[in-house]
Amino acid sequence: MVTPSMSSQGHGMAGRLASAFINSRLTPLLMLVSILLGVGATVILPREEEPQITVPMADVFVAMPGASPQEVEQRVTYPMEKLIRELPGVEYVYSTSRPGESMVVVRFYVGTDPEDAIVQLYTKLYANLDRIPPGVSNPLVKARSIDDVPILALTLSSSSLEATELRRVAAQLDEQIKQVDDVAETTLIGGLRRELRVELDPSRLAAYSLSPAAVAQALAAHNTASRTGQIDGDLKSIPVKVDAFLHDPKELGQVVVAVRQGRPVYLSEVANIVEAGPDPATYVLHGTGPALESGHEAGLQQAVTISIAKRPGANAISVAEAVLAKMDKLKETYLPSGVELTVTRNYGETAAERSNELLYHMGIAVVSVTLLIWLALGRRESAVVAVAIPVTLALTLATFVLYDFTLNRVT
Incomplete structure (x- = not known):
């Protein structure tokens, strides 16, 4: 005979479900499996400092050689802004007009499908090519996303190498970094590209009856x-x-x-x-103080930074660790004497710290709630809470894996 406390008669759906778990011998096993699934989820879930938010963005570039910023603004930027604002789902449109060039940044609403947004933008622009004024190039559309933000920055600094040589060393390392799994894009910032500049002498050209076009040919x-x-x-x-x-x-x-x-x-x-190199568009200087233990000289040195972005959905910690491990192997081969490699940004390290801190605070919350229940209601009720909350959190983390979520401090 079933005791009244264990009977499911007179209860609703929640009561019958609870009664089934209370009376089942599989409940302890299911709880253990749930905890194990949660532990496994914390290991395999990609960790990030911020959640993956779908915010489709795009840069639209249009060239108008020889035009002033005012002409570019009136003939290119304003008409293109008006055209883009007609698209559904566009939240913001920003623009910059420079001599001979216009750039328009388009941002769609959060949650808009990125592929649909970019296709609509392409279709809108190329369906109106007949409205482009003479002397203006076709629009160039470059899609952007949250994952374009670099997760790692490596800075090469030297007081002995020229800016062109330092950039050449960085370019060699850049080619090796691109071979690491889940690395999406790398960018070199600073330094000078090596160029051979030919400065024609008009008087000597005239002496040989030569034109600049003939020399170029x-x-x-x-x-x-x-x-x-x-x-x-x-x-x-x-x-x-x-x-x-x-x-x-x-x-x-x-x-x-x-x-x-x-x-x-x-x-x-x-x-x-x-x-010589072209006129630099960006400058990078790396400075250290006298208290640095690695043996650097105090002061500013010219530098080149390699910024590294990951693929969408990749684990920032794993990508950063893989890149740094490869750099440790390549230092002796690719870095000449007098060049120092410094990690100036490591998003993977901060993501790991934030994720571990999140799990630590969750554990403190479970213990605190259990103690409060024990003091207020008793030992039996606190034991129920001590088991129910970790199981619920573990199943939540396991669900994150199914939906391709990441472990971060927001979601």
Whole structure:
């Protein structure tokens, strides 16, 4: 005979469900499985400091060479803003007009499907190409997302290397970082790109009856590479390639730009060749104080930063650890003497700290509530709470895995 306290008669659905679990011998096993699922979920869930929020964004670039900012604003930016605002789901439109260029930033409402938003934007712009004024380029659309924010920043600094050499070292490391799993995009900030600049001398050009266009044509013909054929034999096929790319000032100066009276005219005779980079658009300086223990010299040094973004849904901690582990292996091979590698941003480390802090506070909350129930209602009721809350939290974390959520301090 079932006791009145254990009977399900007279109870609603919740009462019958509770009674079934109370009387079932599988309940302890289900509780244990729930706890194990929760522990497993905390291990495999991607950890982030902030939740994955779907906010579709896009940058639209339009060029109008030779136009002033006022002309760009009136003829390009305002009409394009008006056109984009007609799209459904657009929340904000920001614009910047610069000499010869217009940039419009489009942001859609939270929760809008990113693919649908970008397709609608493309369709709207390219359906109105007939409205583009003369001298204006077609729009270039670049989609943006929350995951474009870098999770890791590595800074190379040196007091002995030139800015061009420092950027070259950073570019070599950048190619290796791109091979790490779940790395979506990398960006080099600072330094100078290496360039060979040809400064033509008008008087010397006139002496040889040469025009700048003729010199440019000769340079284009010499600075190329092509496959000329292959050599077959002995069960082998060897491709033959002519590589005529120009790499240094001396080689560039030996380019023949014309023939006058049976004598070749070299580029060095009509121009000055300078090895330099373009005017820098960004500057990066890395400074350390005298108390730093790693042996750096105190003061500012020129630097180049490599920013690294992860793929959507990837674990920020795992990606950051994988990149740093690869950097430890590549230091001896790719870093010359006098170059220091410093981690100036590690989103994975902060995400781990926030996630661990969240789990710690959840544990404190469970213990605190259990103690309060014990003091107010008694030992039996507090035991029920001490079991029910962890099981509920564990099942919640297991559900996060099914819905591809991340472990963060918000959700």
